[in-house]
Amino acid sequence: MGIVVxxxxxxxxxxxxxIRAAARRAIATRKQGHQVVMVxxxxxxxxDELIALAKGITDNLPKRExxxxxxxxxxxxxxxxxxxxxxLGQPAISFTAxxxxxITDDVHTKARIKSIDVRRIHEQLEKGRIVIVAGFQGVxxxxxxxxxxxxGSNVTLVAVAAALxxxxxxxYTDVDGIFTADPRIVPNARKVDRxxxxxxxxxxxxxxxxxxxxxVEFAKKYNVPIHVRSSLNTNKGTMIVAETETxxxxxxxxxxxxxxxxxxxxxxxxxxPGAAARVFHTIATHNIVVDDIIQTLDESGKAxxxxxxEMGDLDDAKRVIGxxxxxxxxxAVFEDHLAKVSVVGVxxxxxxxVAERMFAALAKAGINIQNITxxxxxxxxxxxxxxxxxxxxxxxDAFDLGQKPKKSPSKARAKKx
Amino acid sequence: MGIVVxxxxxxxxxxxxxIRAAARRAIATRKQGHQVVMVxxxxxxxxDELIALAKGITDNLPKRExxxxxxxxxxxxxxxxxxxxxxLGQPAISFTAxxxxxITDDVHTKARIKSIDVRRIHEQLEKGRIVIVAGFQGVxxxxxxxxxxxxGSNVTLVAVAAALxxxxxxxYTDVDGIFTADPRIVPNARKVDRxxxxxxxxxxxxxxxxxxxxxVEFAKKYNVPIHVRSSLNTNKGTMIVAETETxxxxxxxxxxxxxxxxxxxxxxxxxxPGAAARVFHTIATHNIVVDDIIQTLDESGKAxxxxxxEMGDLDDAKRVIGxxxxxxxxxAVFEDHLAKVSVVGVxxxxxxxVAERMFAALAKAGINIQNITxxxxxxxxxxxxxxxxxxxxxxxDAFDLGQKPKKSPSKARAKKx
Numbered sequence: 001m002g003i004v005v006x007x008x009x010x011x012x013x014x015x016x017x018x019i020r021a022a023a024r025r026a027i028a029t030r031k032q033g034h035q036v037v038m039v040x041x042x043x044x045x046x047x048d049e050l051i052a053l054a055k056g057i058t059d060n061l062p063k064r065e066x067x068x069x070x071x072x073x074x075x076x077x078x079x080x081x082x083x084x085x086x087x088l089g090q091p092a093i094s095f096t097a098x099x100x101x102x103i104t105d106d107v108h109t110k111a112r113i114k115s116i117d118v119r120r121i122h123e124q125l126e127k128g129r130i131v132i133v134a135g136f137q138g139v140x141x142x143x144x145x146x147x148x149x150x151x152g153s154n155v156t157l158v159a160v161a162a163a164l165x166x167x168x169x170x171x172y173t174d175v176d177g178i179f180t181a182d183p184r185i186v187p188n189a190r191k192v193d194r195x196x197x198x199x200x201x202x203x204x205x206x207x208x209x210x211x212x213x214x215x216v217e218f219a220k221k222y223n224v225p226i227h228v229r230s231s232l233n234t235n236k237g238t239m240i241v242a243e244t245e246t247x248x249x250x251x252x253x254x255x256x257x258x259x260x261x262x263x264x265x266x267x268x269x270x271x272x273p274g275a276a277a278r279v280f281h282t283i284a285t286h287n288i289v290v291d292d293i294i295q296t297l298d299e300s301g302k303a304x305x306x307x308x309x310e311m312g313d314l315d316d317a318k319r320v321i322g323x324x325x326x327x328x329x330x331x332a333v334f335e336d337h338l339a340k341v342s343v344v345g346v347x348x349x350x351x352x353x354v355a356e357r358m359f360a361a362l363a364k365a366g367i368n369i370q371n372i373t374x375x376x377x378x379x380x381x382x383x384x385x386x387x388x389x390x391x392x393x394x395x396x397d398a399f400d401l402g403q404k405p406k407k408s409p410s411k412a413r414a415k416k417x
Numbered sequence: 418m419g420i421v422v423x424x425x426x427x428x429x430x431x432x433x434x435x436i437r438a439a440a441r442r443a444i445a446t447r448k449q450g451h452q453v454v455m456v457x458x459x460x461x462x463x464x465d466e467l468i469a470l471a472k473g474i475t476d477n478l479p480k481r482e483x484x485x486x487x488x489x490x491x492x493x494x495x496x497x498x499x500x501x502x503x504x505l506g507q508p509a510i511s512f513t514a515x516x517x518x519x520i521t522d523d524v525h526t527k528a529r530i531k532s533i534d535v536r537r538i539h540e541q542l543e544k545g546r547i548v549i550v551a552g553f554q555g556v557x558x559x560x561x562x563x564x565x566x567x568x569g570s571n572v573t574l575v576a577v578a579a580a581l582x583x584x585x586x587x588x589y590t591d592v593d594g595i596f597t598a599d600p601r602i603v604p605n606a607r608k609v610d611r612x613x614x615x616x617x618x619x620x621x622x623x624x625x626x627x628x629x630x631x632x633v634e635f636a637k638k639y640n641v642p643i644h645v646r647s648s649l650n651t652n653k654g655t656m657i658v659a660e661t662e663t664x665x666x667x668x669x670x671x672x673x674x675x676x677x678x679x680x681x682x683x684x685x686x687x688x689x690p691g692a693a694a695r696v697f698h699t700i701a702t703h704n705i706v707v708d709d710i711i712q713t714l715d716e717s718g719k720a721x722x723x724x725x726x727e728m729g730d731l732d733d734a735k736r737v738i739g740x741x742x743x744x745x746x747x748x749a750v751f752e753d754h755l756a757k758v759s760v761v762g763v764x765x766x767x768x769x770x771v772a773e774r775m776f777a778a779l780a781k782a783g784i785n786i787q788n789i790t791x792x793x794x795x796x797x798x799x800x801x802x803x804x805x806x807x808x809x810x811x812x813x814d815a816f817d818l819g820q821k822p823k824k825s826p827s828k829a830r831a832k833k834x
Contacts, residue, residue: 015473016470016473019474053433053493058500058501058504060503061500062499062500062503064510065497068511068513069493069497072489075485079471079482080470083474083475086479087475087477094482
């Protein structure tokens with residue numbers, strides 16, 4: 001008996017049949033005595049189709065008008081979902097972001113939510129209706145339509161759940177939950193029952209594609225538990241929750257692979273203040289997203305600045321960095337055959353030997369590590385792309401991720417790694 | 418130098434090329450020094466596609482949700498038109514009905530406009546922008562999306578022009594203006610330069626399909642002149658304006674044909690108070706639209722009640738009236754081969770002999786008149802459908818509508834017909 005917010009992504013509302021399935025699911029939850037809010041995305045490929053329409057008009061897409069355009073996708077879905085619920089005998093009402101005062105800043109195409117006025121939602125829930133909210137969109141104080149950027153519908157899910165102080169927040173997708181690794185690559189990958197916000201954040205930025213970081217950050221900030229589960233069955237999925245002490249007993253929660261990486265190295269960069277800043281300012285102004293950064297000094301006092309980028313950004317990087325190196329008098333080297341394998345787990349904070357175990361497994365198979373980056377709860381290695389899938393499987397096995405965690409006894413807190 | 422409001426219907430914004438053409442047209446007007454507001458409809462068949470989507474979900478379309486759904490059609494167009502203008506170097510901004518406070522009552526699917534807050538439009542016009550407004554839609558005071566019913570974008574055009582006190586209000590269509598008759602049937606039909614609101618209202622309800630009655634009524638109420646013209650050329654079209662005395666010099670302004678009519682006759686209806694009311698109440702509750710009504714009494718004191726309906730409503734009428742006649746003890750007769758030819762002109766108020774001239778032309782060709790209905794400014798006759806097109810041509814010629822009006826000398830006002 002509480003408020004449940006359920007989010008259905010684009011594939012879960014792709015056609016009339018799936019919309020009906022989502023509606024039945026919401027009704028089942030309603031019949032358990034809960035008040036139900038649904039957050040829905042645009043149907044299937046609608047957003048792509050709208051973008052194609054705009055590109056038929058101009059190459060230079062004005063952001064305010066793009067938001068006005070794209071927001072129609074979710075508006076179509078909410079009304080169809082409301083109709084499906086009514087058709088099944090369940091009173092329902094749909095709301096655009098504007099209709100529930102989902103106020104954002106005015107940064108079009110990636111706006112941030114400032115506030116939600118939930119009175120109207122509560123009012124309708126009290127009347128026994130299921131409320132359907134358009135995901136991905138907001139409005140400025142002026143009433144201009146905004147969109148929330150990639151993963152925006154999940155941000156809506158968490159924001160609505162937080163504002164309503166919901167008892168449950170469910171993210172319906174086409175997978176069963178979060179896995180210890182991508183099951184398409186690692187056959188014995190296992191669904192994780194519980195995972196902390198921080199682990200999810202690391203995994204998402206390392207290549208796991210289920211929940212976007214902004215939604216998870218929002219959930220962490222407001223301590224909203226997210227249940228990631230399948231819209232195709234009623235199995236329990238993965239609960240993304242605040243970290244608990246028991247979680248630390250599990251050393252590694254998951255492994256991830258980020259494929260298609262390239263490395264850009266600038267050699268003999270003059271070691272002066274501002275050189276690195278100049279490099280990354282140039283990169284940023286060209287909208288090239290940098291993954292990891294490593295800077296080293298050689299004996300002569302010259303620096304090597306290296307960073308990884310997605311393969312899709314490599315051509316841009318070559319052009320920009322080539323020009324920059326001419327100016328700075330340094331040499332650029334580009335490598336386009338790399339991948340990154342990572343392990344993540346809050347247990348690393350209290351367990352030793354994690355890096356060692358990972359490196360040993362790779363060494364045994366003759367996989368050369370080209371670079372290592374770490375955070376408090378993850379270790380990443382850069383390797384050759386043609387060994388990446390094998391490496392992911394090896395690492396997955398090295399930490400026994402295919403088995404239910406043994407829950408190692410809670411030791412005295414030791415320095416990690 | 419003033420405010421011009423230009424409306425482009427669905428066919429005039431059906432694809433990227435036509436959107437660009439509409440944008441160029443608006444820019445040309447802007448370059449003449451005017452402030453420009455564009456009102457646009459949904460692209461081509463968008464509305465039909467959205468209705469089909471809804472019908473894939475339910476047969477019982479809930480009106481509030483249908484409005485939420487259909488309003489997306491115009492929202493797509495406004496953003497694309499704004500992009501096209503920007504692409505052509507013209508600053509522009511699009512507004513949904515909600516964004517300019519186009520407040521309506523809450524009668525979903527055929528809402529009536531209560532007020533418009535034009536401050537935001539003026540603000541943007543002052544900045545030199547072209548403002549694009551979504552036609553066909555409104556919002557209730559609560560922020561629910563409404564739509565204005567058939568011809569709704571024209572209602573938006575007139576309402577926006579009235580609220581802005583616009584100097585000109587242009588309705589762009591795929592025809593050159595209002596014609597003395599449908600040129601597909603009457604080869605020598607001629608474009609009318611000026612026509613009064615009342616004449617346009619009669620012609621629209623008699624089968625001319627260019628401007629819907631509600632828009633014309635609105636224009637008449639606020640005395641907004643409408644220029645009906647083609648989006649394919651720059652010719653002058655037809656000005657729909659308040660009646661002037663000169664207009665009365667022209668006896669007949671146009672002729673119209675309403676095809677595909679059926680007549681329903683109830684014979685031997687007991688001549689008691691309430692019998693007719695009962696008949697038309699039954700008809701109305703079944704959403705059957707009645708055209709003309711004729712009631713006659715025979716010597717025995719029994720009444721015959723007859724009325725015409727569109728062919729599309731005949732099957733419903735047969736079912737409903739059949740049942741009713743069983744109850745009332747009267748006989749129903751159905752005729753499904755009829756059509757109505759009409760002539761319209763404010764000059765009828767002051768000229769005599771109009772009916773005579775019309776009937777004589779039909780009699781000479783052996784066309785039998787089955788029924789006559791009149792108003793102050795029109796005469797309609799019901800005839801067999803297979804003679805309808807010939808009748809329209811004959812009537813058109815009888816009043817010399819193919820020639821520029823001769824402007825008969827302004828006589829002393831005489832009783833019409």
